[in-house]
Amino acid sequence: MARGLPSLHPSETLVATYKDIDMPQSPETNRRIVLNSRPHGAPSPDNFRLDTTELPKPTDGQMLLRTVYLSLDPYMRGRMSDAPSYAAPVELGEVMVGGTVCQVEQSFHPEFAVGDWVLANTGWQDYAVSDGQGVIPLGRNLEHPARSLGVLGMPGFTAYMGLLDIGQPKPRETVVVAAATGAVGSAVGQIAKLKGCRVVGVAGGPKKCKAAVETFGFDACIDHYASDFDQQLADACSSGIDVYFESVGGKVFDAVLPLLNVKARIPVCGLIAHYNDTALPEGPDRLPLLMQTFLIRRIKAQGFIIFDDYGPRYGEFLAEMTEWVKSGKVKSIEDVVEGLENAPNAFIGLLEGKNFGKLAVHVG
Amino acid sequence: MARGLPSLHPSETLVATYKDIDMPQSPETNRRIVLNSRPHGAPSPDNFRLDTTELPKPTDGQMLLRTVYLSLDPYMRGRMSDAPSYAAPVELGEVMVGGTVCQVEQSFHPEFAVGDWVLANTGWQDYAVSDGQGVIPLGRNLEHPARSLGVLGMPGFTAYMGLLDIGQPKPRETVVVAAATGAVGSAVGQIAKLKGCRVVGVAGGPKKCKAAVETFGFDACIDHYASDFDQQLADACSSGIDVYFESVGGKVFDAVLPLLNVKARIPVCGLIAHYNDTALPEGPDRLPLLMQTFLIRRIKAQGFIIFDDYGPRYGEFLAEMTEWVKSGKVKSIEDVVEGLENAPNAFIGLLEGKNFGKLAVHVG
Structure with missing residues (x-):
């Protein structure tokens, strides 16, 4: 040694x-x-x-x-x-x-x-x-x-393609972003703002929630440690959720699920809340409920692995994101x-x- | 009266x-x-x-x-x-x-x-x-x-758009079709065959399975009443499943889930096995497992309601399907x-x- x-x-x-x-x-x-x-x-x-x-x-x-x-x-x-x-x-x-x-x-x-x-x-x-x-x-x-x-690398690329290609956000739609101050989430929220969306973040603790709003320009950010987290999220998404950018799963997804609008899109880039799971959670089995929700509300959920799925489009991302970062439109x-x-x-x-x-x- | x-x-x-x-x-x-x-x-x-x-x-x-x-x-x-x-x-x-x-x-x-x-x-x-x-x-x-x-109406339209627009089948891919002899399923399978896919149906009982193969030209059809249904399906899909056309849910989906390939697509047009459910099934809760499967295998699942989502394309469907029916390429x-x-x-x-x-x- x-x-x-x-x-x-x-x-x-x-x-x-x-x-x-x-x-x-x-x-x-x-x-x-x-x-x-x-x-x-x-x-x-x-x-x-x-x-x-x-x-x-x-x-x-x-x-x-x-x-x-x-x-x-x-x-x-x-x-x-x-x-x-x-x-x-x-x-x-x-x-x-x-x-x-x-x-x-x-x-x-x-x-x-x-x-x-x-x-x-x-x-x-x-x-x-x-x-x-x-x-x-x-x-x-x-x-x-x-x-x-970060913002100019894999996480920024994940945010860019997941939101724009799978999420397809439209002006005035509500986009909810898990892990709002994380490398991916902060980029997702800022890009969604650039596209004219209302952006609601979810993060752990008041310090992160404050940064999501004040540094990254989210319209709101809800603390998932709050005892009334579900209610706060529902209040912040009074017109429902059109795009949910999924990177965590767990209780955040549980709170999002009933708020998803007809034709909502769910890019799935991670499920950090489950990475340490050693067994499936106790029942009831909500798998059929999830599929029924997808059917009834005509929802699209799509998993992606950024370089495997979008590798050839890295240059396109880098050019646009570099501009946004240089001009201060996207912070990190x-x-x-x-x-x-x-x-x-x-x-x-x-x-x-x-x-x-x-x-x-x-x-x- | x-x-x-x-x-x-x-x-x-x-x-x-x-x-x-x-x-x-x-x-x-x-x-x-x-x-x-x-x-x-x-x-x-x-x-x-x-x-x-x-x-x-x-x-x-x-x-x-x-x-x-x-x-x-x-x-x-x-x-x-x-x-x-x-x-x-x-x-x-x-x-x-x-x-x-x-x-x-x-x-x-x-x-x-x-x-x-x-x-x-x-x-x-x-x-x-x-x-x-x-x-x-x-x-x-x-x-x-x-x-x-049937084939020239709502079910045929459902099959056509769900398979072609959401399922995006490519030649030599494996397409699995639930309710294979039903109005939707029989059309899905025949269109998939026209697109050069290997098509495996799932149906209830030997009479329906026989019709799926002999009348509708499926490559194989598995009886979901068989005690070794899961194994039979796995054997029939030795290269995995690229498109699963979902209309039933329940045990058919359970057997399909582990066979889904990377980048598989799941158009969801129905979940007939659950329509009479009065409560969620017993646990464990497989909702996180489903989302993890979507993530890890980069799967797209998308619910749709045919006239709401594709109404303006009815003419396009009717023109092509009418040709196929007239020429005997699609039977009903x-x-x-x-x-x-x-x-x-x-x-x-x-x-x-x-x-x-x-x-x-x-x-x-």
């Missing part, structure tokens, strides 16, 4: 132990956070393990990428499990997957030069070798690197955690709604 | 009593089947009442329509209840709603002449006055009037019951799957 850190048994909670230790990126070794064990329910720090390997070496046609920012996103919970999903799970002992903003450290690749910024998928580690496949150039100067993981909040070693606890907090804005780790 | 029939108390089961009585259409009176009481669970004959009124009289701009065929369709169960739905319920004492093929008996309407055939919505009765609103002309000669209520089976007085029992049987093909009543 680098820098004289003691070698601990993998089952010990290394991350918690290391969190206050100064262990910055080194030009000689590669720190990696690997999947140590699969969680049952909510992940805990001992599901992760920090290890250190030699620096990988690029060969002809390859380059060495150094991670500057690592994105933390709810979908990563799915990759920690081996239950069937849309993507293969991370194997035990393998590096956790994740989107990253990197700089090119060494290059034997004709299209990338040392010092270039890139958007990549190199995971929870300091360095990775890449042949350029799936790597998006971000230029030589990048003023706000973390934004490329980044919640940046310092140090790769703090990624696991930050990720665990993300699943509990502890982040405030787009969660990213400043790796080095 | 006409023709010397005894006047009975409304609560008596008139329909059952009258079913073998010769009581044909009369040119002097109007027999009507009205909603006598709302069903709790499965409808019974005493939810209906046959009464007789004077012939309605058309005035200027109106015409008198005489019902020749009455369509019986599962959606009518919803109109018998006062639970919120996409359409207002039939009020107690009002004529049951229903699509009809009529002939013009008297006309003070500039666009309709005595003897014209029309498609109308005059309900479960012998005569009705119409101002032409929503009435579709069917010409002076109509070789197969009942077809205009009509299950015609004689006599308006037998409509209630025929309708009750429809909800139990007792009909074979498009169910219509030959009224007069």
Whole structure:
């Protein structure tokens, strides 16, 4: 292990132990956070393990990428499990997957030069070798690197396509957005406002609700911790709900369901409230009720996985969103955690709604 | 009451009593089947009442329509209840709603002449006055009037738009069709075959399954009464399911759900297995499971009500379907019951799957 850190048994909670230790990126070794064990329910720090390997070496046609920012996103919970999903799970002992903003450290690749910024998928580690496949150039100067993981990256793209292509919002319609101050939700709400909709957010706690209204311009934002949450949501949606942008499920969806209008659309990009479920909830079985609601109110619900479904339209998104961000029409909040070693606890907090804005780790 | 029939108390089961009585259409009176009481669970004959009124009289701009065929369709169960739905319920004492093929008996309407055939919505009765609103002309000669209520009417239109617009079937995809020999299902399967799909039907009993394959050209049809139905369906869909045309729900949907492919589409036009439900089924609650399945497999589910959602495209449907029917590419089976007085029992049987093909009543 680098820098004289003691070698601990993998089952010990290394991350918690290391969190206050100064262990910055080194030009000689590669720190990696690997999947140590699969969680049952909510992940805990001992599901992760920090290890250190030699620096990988690029060969002809390859380059060495150094991670500057690592994105933390709810979908990563799915990759920690081996239950069937849309993507293969991370194997035990393998590096956790994740989107990253990197700089090119060494290059034997004709299209990338040392010092270039890139958007990549190199995971929870300091360095990775890449042949350029799936790597998006971000230029030589990048003023706000973390934004490329948020409003200008995967979450912004998810918001843009899910809302516009599946949600099809029309002026004066009511759009309800779960996780309103999150990376996806805050973008959804602001785009919906640009399209002339009435936008009602749902978030956890008064601080987030205030930011949804004051920073992001939502018309209202309801605190899902409120004891009369259902009633407050109904009051805020007096004309019903035309588009519900789903990323959480659970009690938020339960409150939304009776408010959905005829011809409502539900883009489904996540169900964070259920990611730690270990069993189905108790009955009655509402599956038939849901399908009947879809039928009677002619509702469309559609799941999507952004790059799989819309990959070729990334440029279209980036061009328009960059304009909106530059002109101040779309704002973003980044919640940046310092140090790769703090990624696991930050990720665990993300699943509990502890982040405030787009969660990213400043790796080095 | 006409023709010397005894006047009975409304609560008596008139329909059952009258079913073998010769009581044909009369040119002097109007027999009507009205909603006598709302069903709790499965409808019974005493939810209906046959009464007789004077012939309605058309005035200027109106015409008198005489019902020749009455369509019986599962959606009518919803109109018998006062639970919120996409359409207002039939009020107690009002004529049951229903699509009809009529002939013009008297006309003070500039666009309709005595003897014209029309498609109308005059309900479960012998005569009705119409101002032409929503009435579709069917010409002076109509070789197969009942077809205009089936493959060339609302059920065919439902099949056509639900499959093509929502289902978006592609060649070599697997399309599964519930209620495969029903008015909608038989058309869905045949259109899917015309589009180059592999088509697997689900129907109740060997006679219907045989007809799905031999008459309608399905590649396979699975009997949902079979004890190993789930396994048989899985075997018949070895490449998974790309489009599931939903009209039944219940155990058929339960068997379909695990077989749905990534990017599957589910047009939802009905849920007949649940129409008589009086409570939600026992748990566990599979609502989150359904939403997770939609997310993970990027599935689209969409409810639709044919004339509300696609009314302006009726002409497009009729032109293409008429060609297909004329050329023998799409076949239909009509299950015609004689006599308006037998409509209630025929309708009750429809909800139990007792009909074979498009169910219509030959009224007069």
